[in-house]
Amino acid sequence: MGQGTPETLNIDIYIAQDMIQRPRGTRDFGPEEMEKRRWLEGVMRSTARGFGFGEVATPTFEHTELFALKSGPNIVDEIYAFQDKGGRDISLRPELTAPVIRFFVNDLSNTPRPLKVFYIGPCFRYERPQSGRYREFHQFGVELIGTKTPESDAEVIGLAARIMEAIGLKEFTIRIGHIGILRKMLSDAGLDPESSAAVLQKLDKKLYEEARPMMQAVGMEDDQIGSIFDLTEVCGEVSVLDEMEGEAIDHLKGVLDVLSSYGLENVQVDLGVVRGLDYYTGIVFEVEAPSLGAEKQVCGGGSYSLSELFGGERVFSTGFAIGFDRVLLALENEGLEIKFEGLDAFVIPVKDAQRIKAFEIVSMLRRSGVRADVDLMRRSLGKNFKYADSVGAKYAVIVGEKELDQDSVTVRDMGSGEQKLVSLQALAEFFI
Ligand code: ATP
Ligand code: MG
Numbered sequence: 001m002g003q004g005t006p007e008t009l010n011i012d013i014y015i016a017q018d019m020i021q022r023p024r025g026t027r028d029f030g031p032e033e034m035e036k037r038r039w040l041e042g043v044m045r046s047t048a049r050g051f052g053f054g055e056v057a058t059p060t061f062e063h064t065e066l067f068a069l070k071s072g073p074n075i076v077d078e079i080y081a082f083q084d085k086g087g088r089d090i091s092l093r094p095e096l097t098a099p100v101i102r103f104f105v106n107d108l109s110n111t112p113r114p115l116k117v118f119y120i121g122p123c124f125r126y127e128r129p130q131s132g133r134y135r136e137f138h139q140f141g142v143e144l145i146g147t148k149t150p151e152s153d154a155e156v157i158g159l160a161a162r163i164m165e166a167i168g169l170k171e172f173t174i175r176i177g178h179i180g181i182l183r184k185m186l187s188d189a190g191l192d193p194e195s196s197a198a199v200l201q202k203l204d205k206k207l208y209e210e211a212r213p214m215m216q217a218v219g220m221e222d223d224q225i226g227s228i229f230d231l232t233e234v235c236g237e238v239s240v241l242d243e244m245e246g247e248a249i250d251h252l253k254g255v256l257d258v259l260s261s262y263g264l265e266n267v268q269v270d271l272g273v274v275r276g277l278d279y280y281t282g283i284v285f286e287v288e289a290p291s292l293g294a295e296k297q298v299c300g301g302g303s304y305s306l307s308e309l310f311g312g313e314r315v316f317s318t319g320f321a322i323g324f325d326r327v328l329l330a331l332e333n334e335g336l337e338i339k340f341e342g343l344d345a346f347v348i349p350v351k352d353a354q355r356i357k358a359f360e361i362v363s364m365l366r367r368s369g370v371r372a373d374v375d376l377m378r379r380s381l382g383k384n385f386k387y388a389d390s391v392g393a394k395y396a397v398i399v400g401e402k403e404l405d406q407d408s409v410t411v412r413d414m415g416s417g418e419q420k421l422v423s424l425q426a427l428a429e430f431f432i
Contacts, residue, residue, distance in 0.1 A: 023135070024129060024135065025127065025129035025134045025135025025136065026134065026135055026136045027134065027136070031340075032340045035338065035340055035341065036328065036338045037324075037328065039338055040167060040324070040327070040328055040331075041120055041140070041324075043163075043166050043167050044120065044140045044163055044166075044167070044322070044324075045118070045120070047159070047162055047163045047166045048118040048142060048159065048163070051116070051155070051158075051159045051162070052116050053116040053117060053118040053142055053144075053159070054116065054117055054118070055117070055118055055119065055120075056100060056103065056117045056118070056119050057119060057121065058093075058096065058099035058100060058102075058103050058119070058121075059093075059099070060092060060093060060121070060122065061090050061091060061092050061093065062090070062091060062093055062098070062099055062102070063088065063089060063090065063091075064076065064079075064081045064089040064090060064091040065089065066091075066098050066099065066102055066310070067079060067091055067093070067094060067098055069098075069309045069310065070097070070098040070279055070306060070309065071279070075094070076091075077126070078094065078125055078126055078127070079091050079092065079094045079124065079125055079126060080092040080124045080125075080126060092123075092124035093123055093124065094123055094124060094125045095123055095139060095141075095321060096119050096121065096123065096139060096141055096321065097141065097143060097304075097306070097319055097321065098306065098310075100117060100119060100141075100143050100319075101143070101145075101306045101307055101310060101317070102310050104143075104145055104307060104312070104315070105307050105310045105311060105312030108145075109307075109312055109313070109315070113145065113146030113147065114144050114145060114146045114147045114152060115143075115144075115145040115146055116142070116143075116144050116145075117142065117143055117145070118140070118141065118142040118143075119139075119140070119141055119142075120138065120139070120140040120141075120324065121138065121139065122136055122137070122138050123136070123137055123138065123139050124136050125137075130295070131293075131295060131329070132292055132294075132295035132323075132325070132326045132329055133295055134325065137323065137324070137325045138323075138324035138325055139321045139322065139323065139324060140163075140321070140322045140324050141301075141319060141320055141321035141322060142156060142159060142319055142320060143317050143318075143319035144156050144317060144318050144319065145315060145317040146315055146316070146317070147316060147317075147318075148282060148303055148316035148317075148318070150251055150254030150255040150257070150258055151258050152303075152318055153251075153255045153282065153283045153303055153318050154255045154256075154258035154259045154262070155258075155318075156301060156318040156319060156320060157174065157176065157255070157259060157267075157283075157285055157301070157320075158259060158262040158264065159320075160174070160285070160287055160299050160301065160320050160322070161174055161262070161264045161266070161267070161287075162262075163322065164287060164298075164299075164327075167327065167331060168331065168334075168336065169289060169327065169330060169331060169334065170334050171289060171290055171291060171334065172266060172287055172288060172289050172290075172298070172330075173266050173268060173287070173288050173290075174264070174266055174267045174268065174285060174286070174287050175235070175268050175269075175270035175273050175285060175286050175287075175288070176252070176255065176256070176267065176268070176269060176270065176273065176283060176284070176285040177252070177269070177270050177271045177272065177273035177274075177283070177284050177285070178248040178249070178251060178252045178271070178282060178283050178284065179200075179273075179274060179275070179280050179281065179282065179283075179284045179302065180247070180248035180251075180281060180282055181231065181246065181248045181249065181271060182200065182203065182228065182231065182232070182271070182274065183196060183200075183281075184246075184248065185227075185228055185231065186199060186200070186228070189215075189218070189220050189224055189228075190218055190219065190220070191215075191218055191220075195214060195217075195218060198214055199211050199214050199215060200274050201274075202214070203228075203229075203232050203272070203274050204274035204275065206232070206272070208229055211229075212225060215228070231271050231272075232271060232272035232274070233271075233272060234269070234270070234271040234272070235268065235269065235270040235271070235272060236268060236269060237268070237269070238253070238256050238269060240269050241253055241256075241269060248282075251282065251283070252269070252283060255283055256269070273285060273286055275300055275302060279304050279306060280302035280303060280304045281303065281304055281305065282302065282303035282304070282316075282318075283302055283303050283318070284300075284301070284302035284303075285300070285301055285302060285320070286299065286300050286301075287299035287300075287322075289326070289327070289330035289333075291330050291333040291334060292326060292329060292330050292333065295326060297323070297326075298322060298323050298326045298327045298330060299320050299321065299322040299323065299327075300320065300321060301318070301319055301320025301321065302318065302319075302320075303316060303317065303318040304316075304317060304318075304319075305317065340392065341371070342371075342391055342392025342393055342394065343371050343372060343373050343388075343391060343392065343393040343394065344365075344370045344371045344372060344393070344394055344395065344431045345362075345365055345370055345371070345372040345373075345393065345394070345395045345396070345397050345411075345431055346372070346373050346374070346375075346384070346387070346388035346391070346393035346395070346396050346397065347361050347362045347365070347372060347373070347374040347375070347396075347397040347399060348374075348375050348381060348384040348385075348388070348396055348397065348398050348399065349375060349399045350381060350398060350399060350400035350401065351400075351401065352378075353401065354399045354400065354401065354404065355378075357399055357404060358374055358375065358399045359374060361374075361397065361399060361409065361424070361427070362374040364424075364427075364428065365397075365427065365428055365431065368428035368431075368432065369428075369432065370428055370431040370432065372397075372431075373391070373393070375387075381398070384396070385412075385414075388414060389414055393414055394413070394414060394415070395411050395412060395413060395414060395431070396411070396412040396414060397409050397410075397411055397412075397427070398410040398411075398412060398419075403421060406421070406423075407423055407424050407425070408421050408422060408423045408424060409421075409422060409424065409427065410422075411427075411430060
């Protein structure tokens with residue numbers, strides 16, 4: 001059969017013809033991989049907490065309208081959008097900024113400001129899978145809600161940089177711009193918000209020859225167009241802003257001033273940072289890890305206001321989202337090695353008569369906080385050693401009749417093969 005609707009699907013006769021595979025663009029993670037991922041999550045969480053941010057969580061799916069309001073109706077083509085059984089338009093979340101701001105508008109708008117929150121969780125996008133690009137991936141992000149001072153922008157960029165340092169990423173650059181500068185030039189040149197957004201999308205990808213006809217179509221002169229293109233190429237040290245002025249430039253200079261006190265290197269001004277289709281209104285920034293090649297952007301962020309779109313008051317925020325999976329790839333490219341913590345002890349009864357005693361011992365060790373396991377397959381001593389070795393156990397605990405007569409067990413160092421008698425009373429202590 002294969003294509004059963006829920007009504008016709010008869011489980012008794014539904015037997016897969018081929019091995020069932022995971023859906024395209026998704027991944028499974030084994031214990032070693034999860035150990036790495038949990039470690040990375042832990043460092044990110046504690047760094048954000050150290051900056052005064054608190055963790056929040058929102059649902060994995062939302063009303064499709066939420067994402068359409070934030071990114072425009074075309075977003076539906078890029079996400080997992082469907083109708084549920086009640087006929088509601090639902091989408092798996094492609095990102096968490098909109099959900100977090102919805103949460104803020106629903107329940108948190110009376111909390112003291114600034115509100116500093118962070119999140120980590122899976123996101124879903126209907127993209128063409130490739131290295132560093134998946135259909136299910138994870139984002140770690142923050143939103144600093146309720147302010148738009150240069151200090152708050154700097155705080156968010158400072159945290160992104162600190163996280164990269166804390167996880168040990170060696171090579172990365174942070175490029176900071178201000179989308180208000182380009183937006184103003186485009187609106188001064190007579191572009192309505194829609195054409196301006198279309199042009200910005202091209203400029204984000206540096207597709208100048210595609211942007212040019214759009215700009216000519218609204219009557220922009222070649223020199224006007226040229227000066228906009230030149231602006232997107234302004235890139236380098238803070239001093240590139242020296243000769244420039246205006247509200248947005250002053251704000252950007254303010255952000256960079258505060259950032260200088262965070263003691264960061266790797267920060268660059270880049271007025272060409274546009275951030276695609278996004279909703280940003282103020283500063284915008286990206287973090288890149290060059291070791292990743294084409295998909296090298298590991299973090300994107302900026303300042304914006306979305307709350308009024310979701311039925312709240314207008315409130316300014318600054319945030320970023322780190323591509324968790326890409327950061328991990330970048331760390332691995334740089335040679336990150338995380339030691340997989342195996343078992344402390346593997347408990348082996350020598351004969352059937354010691355089996356129950358072996359369980360008593362493993363249970364006592366586990367209660368004492370020792371990572372311990374026990375033979376569950378009634379194997380011989382030799383086979384148990386082999387297994388203990390293959391799961392990375394540091395010690396084998398051999399429970400034999402003679403040792404038990406002395407209220408003791410033999411502890412074997414799996415690395416050196418050295419063995420010694422340890423009393424049951426002192427056993428837990430031995431491993432801690
Ligand atoms: P890109 O241009 O690479 O598609 P984006 O602008 O769509 O990125 P954001 O929406 O800002 O990215 O998401 C923040 C971060 O999430 C990105 O910098 C990237 O590291 C990561 N990311 C985005 N899409 C994916 C994906 N499909 N798979 C893995 N990571 C992703
Ligand atoms: Mg994308």
